[in-house]
């Protein structure tokens with residue numbers, strides 16, 4: 001089975017997860033607070049300038065957006081959480097549909113949680129991670145925008161961000177979508193999870 005992330009194409013969007021027709025497939029999910037850098041990371045991974053903009057088109061921002069990267073292999077872009085101005089529980093911001101999808105979808109092999117590396121994790125990110133842990137949903141934290149952190153401050157920032165996520169620094173991936181740092185590594189990881 002060949003998975004070529006750079007060949008990603010938009011497949012379909014779904015409003016309800018039980019409308020997704022395929023059940024013999026593998027998919028990885030990208031989740032994150034709005035503005036965390038999720039679209040930029042998907043575009044960098046796929047080496048396409050506008051692919052993830054599909055998810056930001058009117059009417060698509062609350063949907064599960066599927067991108068095909070090989071036969072029965074998908075990257076799923078989830079709606080950004082955290083629209084509310086004040087921090088609320090993730091579940092109130094996120095439609096039940098998305099929770100249902102994350103809880104029940106057996107073909108989902110990994111949730112990549114993108115956290116803004118310059119400012120995160122926010123309380124919403126922490127709540128999201130708690131929820132994933134409570135529900136034993138496999139997930140990996142990827143910190144974005146590493147280029148925005150001065151190199152002199154990087155070690156401390158990496159420590160603080162990991163601590164805020166209740167992880168060891170070595171368990172958090174770091175990427176810069178604008179500079180390309182860490183993208184190849186993340187691409188390899190995505191490919192590995194989708195290899196089945």
Ligand code: GDP
Nearest residue numbers: 033034035036037038039040145148176177178
């Ligand atoms: P999304 O809402 O999570 O999809 O976030 P976007 O990908 O649209 O990014 C939100 C903002 O952060 C935009 O202004 C991007 O240009 C900026 N951004 C995203 N990734 C990076 C990065 O790696 N470095 C820098 N400096 N800015 C970034």
